[in-house]
Amino acid sequence: MLLSLTVNGIRHEIDVPPALRLIDLLRDELGLTGTKEGCGEGECGSCTVLLDGRAVCSCLMLAVQARDREVTTIEGLAQDGDLDVLQRMFVEHGAVQCGYCTPGMIMSAKALLNEDPHPTEAQIRSALAGNLCRCTGYTTIIEAVSAAAEMQEAAAEAPTPGRGGGGGAVAATEVRP
Amino acid sequence: MSAAVDRDGAVRTDGMAAVDGATGAAATSSGIRRLRLLTPASLVELTAALGAMTAQSRFLAGGTDLVRSMQQDHWTPDLIVDLGDIAELRGIRVTADDLRIGAATTFTDIASDPLVRRHASCLAAAAAVVGSRQTRNIASIGGNIGNASPCGDSLAPLLALEARGVVLDSGGATCERPVAKLLAGPGRTTLRHDEIITELVLPLLGDDWHSTYAKLGSRTMVSVARVGMAVVVRLDAAAETIVEARVGIGALGQTAFRAEGLEQVLTGSRVNRSTRDAFVAACPDVARQSIPGRYSLPYKQEAIRGVAWDAWENLGLDSDR
Numbered sequence: 001m002l003l004s005l006t007v008n009g010i011r012h013e014i015d016v017p018p019a020l021r022l023i024d025l026l027r028d029e030l031g032l033t034g035t036k037e038g039c040g041e042g043e044c045g046s047c048t049v050l051l052d053g054r055a056v057c058s059c060l061m062l063a064v065q066a067r068d069r070e071v072t073t074i075e076g077l078a079q080d081g082d083l084d085v086l087q088r089m090f091v092e093h094g095a096v097q098c099g100y101c102t103p104g105m106i107m108s109a110k111a112l113l114n115e116d117p118h119p120t121e122a123q124i125r126s127a128l129a130g131n132l133c134r135c136t137g138y139t140t141i142i143e144a145v146s147a148a149a150e151m152q153e154a155a156a157e158a159p160t161p162g163r164g165g166g167g168g169a170v171a172a173t174e175v176r177p
Numbered sequence: 178m179s180a181a182v183d184r185d186g187a188v189r190t191d192g193m194a195a196v197d198g199a200t201g202a203a204a205t206s207s208g209i210r211r212l213r214l215l216t217p218a219s220l221v222e223l224t225a226a227l228g229a230m231t232a233q234s235r236f237l238a239g240g241t242d243l244v245r246s247m248q249q250d251h252w253t254p255d256l257i258v259d260l261g262d263i264a265e266l267r268g269i270r271v272t273a274d275d276l277r278i279g280a281a282t283t284f285t286d287i288a289s290d291p292l293v294r295r296h297a298s299c300l301a302a303a304a305a306v307v308g309s310r311q312t313r314n315i316a317s318i319g320g321n322i323g324n325a326s327p328c329g330d331s332l333a334p335l336l337a338l339e340a341r342g343v344v345l346d347s348g349g350a351t352c353e354r355p356v357a358k359l360l361a362g363p364g365r366t367t368l369r370h371d372e373i374i375t376e377l378v379l380p381l382l383g384d385d386w387h388s389t390y391a392k393l394g395s396r397t398m399v400s401v402a403r404v405g406m407a408v409v410v411r412l413d414a415a416a417e418t419i420v421e422a423r424v425g426i427g428a429l430g431q432t433a434f435r436a437e438g439l440e441q442v443l444t445g446s447r448v449n450r451s452t453r454d455a456f457v458a459a460c461p462d463v464a465r466q467s468i469p470g471r472y473s474l475p476y477k478q479e480a481i482r483g484v485a486w487d488a489w490e491n492l493g494l495d496s497d498r
Binding site for chain 2: 001017018019021040041042043045048051054055056057059060061062064065067108111125126127129130131
């Protein structure tokens with residue numbers, strides 16, 4: 001069927017088979033390979049994307065469910081080459097090791113900060129409970145999300161909010177396990 | 178585009194398997210099945226779509242169970258009716274007698290809804306512990322019933338709240354059936370393939386009612402229930418005696434059920450520690466009756482005691498007695 005959807009701000013009209021999953025549309029048809037497939041059953045969260053701002057597992061959805069809706073993937077976070085504050089904080093806090101869980105982890109954190117800019121640690125843990133990481137032990141990830149929330153707050157209070165030029169190009173890096 | 182599909186939309190299920198490189202699933206050669214997709218935009222259009230359904234057809238609400246099943250079992254329905262465009266299936270409202278929840282309403286919306294929290298707090302509590310945030314953001318309460326998993330978190334609360342499902346059929350007729358009569362067994366409901374639950378109807382309970390949901394899983398979050406328990410009680414005017422009690426139990430047998438033995442222990446009892454202890458002590462019998470001889474019985478008859486204790490504490494009735 002002809003599917004209309006917006007991905008990272010770009011409108012797409014694309015003919016898809018009805019059984020195609022959203023993750024397969026993103027990765028195989030649109031080339032957005034930042035979104036990873038891990039377990040394929042909603043346990044690990046590595047396929048997390050935002051659907052109209054809410055975190056969802058793109059491996060548990062058909063592409064057609066995203067019709068006329070807005071999908072945001074990890075590739076949609078950096079603006080004009082500047083990494084999102086969450087991406088920068090993940091890099092700075094060493095919250096990225098093998099990197100396979102990172103896009104999903106960051107998208108879950110993004111949904112949380114959009115909903116609640118000042119989350120408690122318990123709220124961060126709850127929002128990330130559906131994202132598994134086998135490398136970091138989570139401590140640095142929680143720290144990175146807390147730091148991003150603080151930086152956002154500081155930027156919002158500053159008269160002329162500026163973005164630092166980020167470090168590594170997390171968004172554009174294809175990482176294999 | 179995808180090599181898994183021929184020109185007129187037929188889906189090769191072996192092609193689906195081949196897509197799934199990340200899980201290492203082996204390709205199967207189960208041949209070609211044609212998948213049709215319908216996207217009705219209203220209940221009227223849904224009624225027409227129901228007429229096209231067979232036993233091999235499926236509804237798509239959140240898709241968290243259906244899509245996984247298609248992927249892992251290398252299985253494709255003949256028809257998917259996607260409910261995403263039907264606004265009437267979503268939303269929560271209160272009428273004079275009932276709390277009404279659209280069947281495609283997500284668990285995120287149910288868990289955070291002030292009406293549900295006020296009138297059906299055990300359901301709000303259960304909705305908040307379904308799967309992960311990602312799952313709750315898209316999975317629906319109607320799907321939880323339709324899938325009839327023995328450990329579906331919403332089922333025990335719905336039974337204890339004596340909820341009814343509004344069922345629409347392909348002739349356009351609607352009727353209400355108790356959720357208890359919709360559940361037939363693991364993965365089975367009493368719904369015909371041309372019937373769908375459009376709404377859940379929860380009779381409003383007064384302010385003298387209290388309810389809670391307690392769950393034990395293998396971890397604290399993102400967990401499938403090993404035992405789930407919804408407790409709904411009505412207190413007398415002095416809030417000293419339980420005049421009515423309903424206990425729904427999930428993940429302990431073929432399907433969620435009401436535990437009448439536990440209800441009898443609570444009904445007419447004073448709100449105090451000895452009632453709590455009697456309630457907890459009566460639990461292993463419920464497990465023995467529900468899953469006699471099951472390998473998990475020794476675990477579950479202990480686990481249910483802890484869940485009952487948690488449920489009682491969550492109710493917060495006897496903190497100073």
